Amino acid sequence: MGGPLRFDGKVVLVTGAGQGLGRQYALQFAERGAAVVVNDLGGSFKGEGQSTRAADTVVEEIRAKGGKAVANYDSVEFGEKLVETAIKEFGRIDIVINNAGILRDKSFARISDLDWDLIHKVHLRGSFSVSRAAWPHMRKNNFGRIIMTTSVAGIFGNFGQANYSAAKMGLVGLSNTLSLEGKKYNITCNAIAPTAGSRLTETVMPPELVAALKPEYVAPLVLYLCHEGTQDTGGLFEVGAGWIAKLxxxxxxxxxxxxxxxxxxxxxxxxxxxxxxxxxxxxxxxxxxxxxxxxxxxxxxxxxxxxxxxxxxxxxxxx
Ligand code: NAI
Incomplete structure (x- = not known):
């Protein structure tokens, strides 16, 4: 079965890592030896405002345990800035976890241009922008691991989430093409549709479920897919409660x-x-x-x- 999966010497950028799933990814990568860029804009779940607190809290948490981490507070729309932080602080970028997200749920007839554009900017354009900025470094290193975060709302559709589901399904297409273009450079790209309790899901799930569906039951899949020993690419996975399945x-x-x-x-x-x-x-x-x-x-x-x-x-x- 092999030994523990380590990430020593690897530099990981986790977007939206100030809480929820992103925080858990950042903690687990750091625990296993990676240097982590903890990105978070620190705004509301609807994408309003910003603050340094979310990213700083997770960086402090990692450092308190002896791990390596640095904060970045830029929006994922400006991917170059996030990757610049990784290069400046740690000299390279190996793994990108596109995770930052917001919700602006409305029934289709009530979706404004702003609701549509903001969701696409953060989820689809953000993942494009960050991945594109990291891509030349990964090509040069002949190594890269990218995760796109989609959703069952994207795969199957969901009432009140036309904007979100369109962006999330767009991420599956982006992931599929990056997996093809990355093959000859040892860059893999996979998409996950997670379910976990977080400030996003507490708006739609009962509190018991939010408490029971821990981000810890999602993160190990992300780490496995991003290990240098894992060659799988172009996959789409549902994950939650410790259960993982491929679509x-x-x-x-x-x-x-x-x-x-x-x-x-x-x-x-x-x-x-x-x-x-x-x-x-x-x-x-x-x-x-x-x-x-x-x-x-x-x-x-x-x-x-x-x-x-x-x-x-x-x-x-x-x-
Ligand atoms: P969360 O709200 O706990 O965390 C998302 C983080 O992203 C927040 O800290 C927020 O400040 C940050 N963020 C938002 N916009 C940003 C921007 N422009 N630039 C940088 N950071 C930004 O949410 P959660 O649940 O952990 O979600 C993580 C990802 O997983 C999202 O992409 C979400 O759509 C996706 N997802 C989550 C599900 C769940 O069950 N929790 C279900 C399906 C998908």
Whole structure:
């Protein structure tokens, strides 16, 4: 099974680390030898105001236990500044945990431009900005570990969270592409959808659940995914209460709704609907290339091809 997973010599930037999940990540990385940049803007859960107190408290906590940590108080919108703190204080950046978050829940009709923009700025643009600033350093070091924090609200949708769920699902797309672009530089990127008691969830969960779902039951997955020995990338995980599960896409075999002589019509779609939506023989596609390959196969069967590859109209299956 191997020994303890250590992070000696590694520099970790945790955004929104002044409390909740981010604080727990920062504490656990520091406990295992990493130098940690504790970033937190210190505003309200709706993204208003700012303060140095949240980040300072966690830095003091880490230092009191003999760990290495430094505070950064910039908003994640300004990723360069966060990474600059890591480089200035510790000389490198190895691991980025995109965790900072706010909520501005409203039913769809009541969402203002500000509610939409602020959520996207913090979650999606913030994770982009911080990761982009760290990327060249990771490439140069031929090592990097990035975590994107999505949510079950993004994956499945959630009443009153149109702004948040859109941004959170955007993070899955960002994570997927970074995992592809990072491969040749030993940079991995994974997305987690955590559930834990925090000031965000105390607005929607009963107090007993907030107390029971400890951030400690999420953090070890983040550490595992960010260890140098872990190569997994492009994953999407649900995690909470100590339970962890991986998600993936599923696609039906589908149906072609035309022939070489009969055109595609709304009626032909209707007539194939049961087959289009039948998951009994579903496969698990993992790349955009699979779709292109499949479509070239369909064209080959119906129209004599495009001069490209063949697919025989059958879907490639992947794990
Ligand atoms: P939290 O409110 O306890 O912690 C979030 C921290 O981010 C706060 O300390 C806040 O000051 C900081 N922050 C907010 N905007 C910032 C900005 N622009 N720049 C820097 N720091 C900023 O929340 P929690 O629950 O620990 O959430 C952490 C992440 O996990 C968030 O991205 C959240 O959306 C996500 N999440 C949490 C779930 C849960 O069950 N707690 C469920 C699904 C997702």
């Amino acid at each position: 993936r896409w599923q696609r039906t075999i589908g149906a072609v709704c035309r022939t070489s002589t009969v055109p595609m019509t709304p009626e032909s779609v209707r007539d194939q609907w049961d087959k289009i939506t039948d998951f009994s023989e579903a496969i698990h596609p993992v790349s955009a290339a699979e779709t292109t390959h499949h479509l070239i196969g369909v064209l080959g069967e119906l129209d004599g091809g495009t001069g490209g590859g063949t697919g025989g109209g059958k879907q490639a299956s992947s794990k």
